[in-house]
Amino acid sequence: MTESMAERLKIASQGQGIPLVFIHGWGLNSAVWQPCSAQLQTDFEVITVDLPGFATNNLVQLEQYSLVEIANAIIDAVGKPAVYIGWSLGGLVASQIAINHPEQVLGLITVASSPQFIERDNWPGIKESVLALFHQQLAQDTTKTISNFLKIQAMGSPHIRQDIKTIRDLVMQHQQPARQILDDSLSLLETSDLSEQLAGIKQPFFRLYGKLDGLVPKQVIALIDELAPNSQRYIFEQASHAPFISHQAEFLTILKNWLMEHVI
Known part of the structure; x- marks a missing residue:
C-alpha cells in the first residue's frame, strides 16, 4: 500500500491515556461509539476510525478491499501501540x-463478533441465503438495506425500537457509503475465516457477546473458547448485537475492569 493512501485514512482522537481504537461494524460508521467515547475520554485516549469508504473516509480507496489491507491502513493511521476494540465486522x-x-496491539477486544460469520457445517452463524438477499437489496435500495440490517442487529433486545433509533440517529450524522463499498464489505463477512489463527493471538484478548444476538449465535461462544483458550469472555444476558448501545453502563464497567486488570 502506498504511503499517501495510508495518510488519507482519517482518525479522530479525544482524551488522554492508553489509546483505545474503536472499529465499527458493517454498513455503519464510527459515530456509533460516541456515547461510549464521551464516558471513556476522561481516563483514556479514545481513537475512532471509519473503515475505508465509510463516513469521514468515504474517499479512501484500497487496491484490494481485504481484511489485511484495511488492517494495514488502520495501523498506519494510528501509528502507535493501542488497545483495539472491534464490533461485529470491526471485530x-x-x-x-x-x-x-502484534507489536502494535496492547490488547484485543471483540464485541458481538466471530472469526467467521457464515453458518458452515458445525459452525453456527448467518445463513448464506440471508447475506445473498442483502447483496440483492443493496442493488435496489442501500438505505433500506442498512435499515433492515439494523432491525436484525437489535432483534432480541428488550428495547429494540430505542436501540434502532439510537444507532440510526448516530450513524446518519454522516454521509452513507457507496453501494460498491457496502457490497465489498459485506463480502468480507461472507468470506473471512480467522478461526485457525485465533490461537496465535498472544496479547490480552477479551470477547464480549450478547446472549440474544441473532447474528452471532450463543452456540458459537463455546467453539471460540476452544480456538482462543488464552482469551476471556463475557456474555450480556439481556443484550443482542449491540451491547454497548443497549447496555452501555454495564458495557463500560466490564470494559474498564478488564483493561485495569489486563492492560494497565
Missing part, C-alpha cells in the same frame, strides 16, 4: 490487526 478487522501487527 474481524481488529483480530486481523492483532494477528498481523
Whole structure:
C-alpha cells in the first residue's frame, strides 16, 4: 500500500491515556461509539476510525478491499501501540490487526463478533441465503438495506425500537457509503475465516457477546473458547448485537475492569 493512501485514512482522537481504537461494524460508521467515547475520554485516549469508504473516509480507496489491507491502513493511521476494540465486522478487522501487527496491539477486544460469520457445517452463524438477499437489496435500495440490517442487529433486545433509533440517529450524522463499498464489505463477512489463527493471538484478548444476538449465535461462544483458550469472555444476558448501545453502563464497567486488570 502506498504511503499517501495510508495518510488519507482519517482518525479522530479525544482524551488522554492508553489509546483505545474503536472499529465499527458493517454498513455503519464510527459515530456509533460516541456515547461510549464521551464516558471513556476522561481516563483514556479514545481513537475512532471509519473503515475505508465509510463516513469521514468515504474517499479512501484500497487496491484490494481485504481484511489485511484495511488492517494495514488502520495501523498506519494510528501509528502507535493501542488497545483495539472491534464490533461485529470491526471485530474481524481488529483480530486481523492483532494477528498481523502484534507489536502494535496492547490488547484485543471483540464485541458481538466471530472469526467467521457464515453458518458452515458445525459452525453456527448467518445463513448464506440471508447475506445473498442483502447483496440483492443493496442493488435496489442501500438505505433500506442498512435499515433492515439494523432491525436484525437489535432483534432480541428488550428495547429494540430505542436501540434502532439510537444507532440510526448516530450513524446518519454522516454521509452513507457507496453501494460498491457496502457490497465489498459485506463480502468480507461472507468470506473471512480467522478461526485457525485465533490461537496465535498472544496479547490480552477479551470477547464480549450478547446472549440474544441473532447474528452471532450463543452456540458459537463455546467453539471460540476452544480456538482462543488464552482469551476471556463475557456474555450480556439481556443484550443482542449491540451491547454497548443497549447496555452501555454495564458495557463500560466490564470494559474498564478488564483493561485495569489486563492492560494497565
